[in-house]
Amino acid sequence: MKKEENISVLLNTEYDFVIENGTVIDPKSEMRTIANVAIKDGKVDVITRADLKGKEKADASGKIVCPGFIDPHCHVDGYLYNGQCYAKMGVTTAITGNCGFGPYPIKDFVQRINQEGFPINHGTLVGHSFDMRTMVGLEDPFKEATSKEIQEMVRIAEEALEQGALGISLGLEYAPATTKEEIHALARLAAKYDKVMPVHSRSDSWGSVKALREIVKIQEDTGVRVLVSHLTYQNGMGMMKESLPIIEKAYREGYKIGVDSGAYHAFATYIGSEVFCEGWLEKYDCIYEDVLVSSGPHIGKRLNEALYKEILETDPKTLCTAFVGKEYEVIEAMQQPYVMVSTDGAVGSHEPGTGHPQDAGTYPKVFGRFVREMNAFSMMEAVTKCTLMPAEFFGLDNKGWIGTGADADIVVFNPKTIIDKAEYSGLGIPDAPPEGIDWVFVNGEPIIRNGELIEDARPGKAICQKNKIWTL
Numbered sequence: 001m002k003k004e005e006n007i008s009v010l011l012n013t014e015y016d017f018v019i020e021n022g023t024v025i026d027p028k029s030e031m032r033t034i035a036n037v038a039i040k041d042g043k044v045d046v047i048t049r050a051d052l053k054g055k056e057k058a059d060a061s062g063k064i065v066c067p068g069f070i071d072p073h074c075h076v077d078g079y080l081y082n083g084q085c086y087a088k089m090g091v092t093t094a095i096t097g098n099c100g101f102g103p104y105p106i107k108d109f110v111q112r113i114n115q116e117g118f119p120i121n122h123g124t125l126v127g128h129s130f131d132m133r134t135m136v137g138l139e140d141p142f143k144e145a146t147s148k149e150i151q152e153m154v155r156i157a158e159e160a161l162e163q164g165a166l167g168i169s170l171g172l173e174y175a176p177a178t179t180k181e182e183i184h185a186l187a188r189l190a191a192k193y194d195k196v197m198p199v200h201s202r203s204d205s206w207g208s209v210k211a212l213r214e215i216v217k218i219q220e221d222t223g224v225r226v227l228v229s230h231l232t233y234q235n236g237m238g239m240m241k242e243s244l245p246i247i248e249k250a251y252r253e254g255y256k257i258g259v260d261s262g263a264y265h266a267f268a269t270y271i272g273s274e275v276f277c278e279g280w281l282e283k284y285d286c287i288y289e290d291v292l293v294s295s296g297p298h299i300g301k302r303l304n305e306a307l308y309k310e311i312l313e314t315d316p317k318t319l320c321t322a323f324v325g326k327e328y329e330v331i332e333a334m335q336q337p338y339v340m341v342s343t344d345g346a347v348g349s350h351e352p353g354t355g356h357p358q359d360a361g362t363y364p365k366v367f368g369r370f371v372r373e374m375n376a377f378s379m380m381e382a383v384t385k386c387t388l389m390p391a392e393f394f395g396l397d398n399k400g401w402i403g404t405g406a407d408a409d410i411v412v413f414n415p416k417t418i419i420d421k422a423e424y425s426g427l428g429i430p431d432a433p434p435e436g437i438d439w440v441f442v443n444g445e446p447i448i449r450n451g452e453l454i455e456d457a458r459p460g461k462a463i464c465q466k467n468k469i470w471t472l
């Protein structure tokens with residue numbers, strides 16, 4: 001087709017949706033320009049400065065128009081409430097089943113998402129350290145697997161990959177008896193199909209540097225593409241300076257390794273959990289007052305020795321938030337060019353009013369606080385970390401960029417006002433929606449319209465990949 005004809009086709013087409021006059025950012029081509037984005041049949045059809053006809057239009061003057069955010073590490077696990085919270089913060093694709101647990105059987109998950117729909121696109125991994133171990137009868141995380149049990153886990157994992165799991169996730173901290181043989185058997189399977197192996201390392205805090213080396217070694221020994229899960233939540237307790245050179249060396253030597261990292265420096269869990277077992281003050285190098293009570297009658301109070309003992313005895317299910325991470329290490333990690341943004345959100349918080357602020361604030365925090373307020377990295381870098389990098393690592397070819405033929409997963413936000421509002425329980429509302437996100441499109445259909453969630457919209461699809469293997 002000649003150029004003139006091409007333009008006349010554009011001008012005569014009525015598009016499903018046209019996003020007009022926004023500042024379009026495409027991380028793949030590193031393009032940043034003011035243009036109109038036209039959507040047709042769930043895809044981006046064209047990006048142009050020409051005036052286009054659309055069944056519907058949105059004015060994006062002064063706003064950023066970029067690919068929707070892709071969260072490589074979450075625990076949304078098919079829960080509608082979390083899917084909607086994620087849409088509100090600009091996420092259009094979420095990968096769940098991390099840290100060794102998630103939806104199962106995979107075919108039921110895929111079928112349900114595709115039949116019922118979901119607010120956002122949703123893919124899953126198959127989990128090892130809780131799920132597969134339990135399935136072969138290893139309820140005790142301190143018990144080593146026999147070679148027969150390992151074989152059975154490999155069988156389960158292979159079936160899950162065939163049914164559409166995007167990889168195999170490990171939560172080594174939760175299953176300390178996991179052996180090298182066990183990891184290698186699963187890693188070789190993932191490597192055979194070139195699937196991803198996200199690893200929640202064996203230890204946070206003091207043991208985190210050694211635990212990181214173990215992940216690099218898994219890739220070296222088996223060839224699997226490893227993804228270091230939530231780096232800051234493992235190594236961001238004063239160990240970042242020692243940790244980053246390990247990853248950099250691996251990159252220089254050509255290792256297939258990815259890294260995702262969160263935006264917060266405090267974690268929340270039950271006071272009766274293993275985290276607060278004897279020796280926790282030393283382990284986290286903290287004092288009682290570093291911990292905030294986040295549920296129950298003492299909500300909002302800082303711990304002291306007496307209150308700790310009282311709550312532990314009377315109500316061990318009380319949620320506590322431990323401010324034991326280093327805030328500057330959150331930034332230090334995220335500034336590295338190889339680190340992508342993740343939430344680690346929605347862990348067990350599938351109801352309104354619960355959870356960690358990462359569930360509702362991660363991406364607006366990155367753009368509002370880290371980019372705008374702190375200038376920690378550029379807008380283009382931030383968009384890349386939140387879109388193209390996870391898409392490429394997981395092999396999602398039509399996602400993470402914006403241009404002709406890309407899936408129309410798009411977020412439109414105001415760079416001057418985007419901000420997170422979610423706060424730790426006890427300090428504020430943990431799932432308060434962010435401000436400054438005007439439109440979110442999933443497969444060409446709005447899920448956020450003029451800043452409001454469309455409650456009954458379910459444009460999301462299950463993300464699956466076929467198992468491919470080299471044949472000669």
Ligand SMILES: [Zn+2]
Pocket residue numbers: 098099171200229230344
């Ligand atoms: Zn984890």
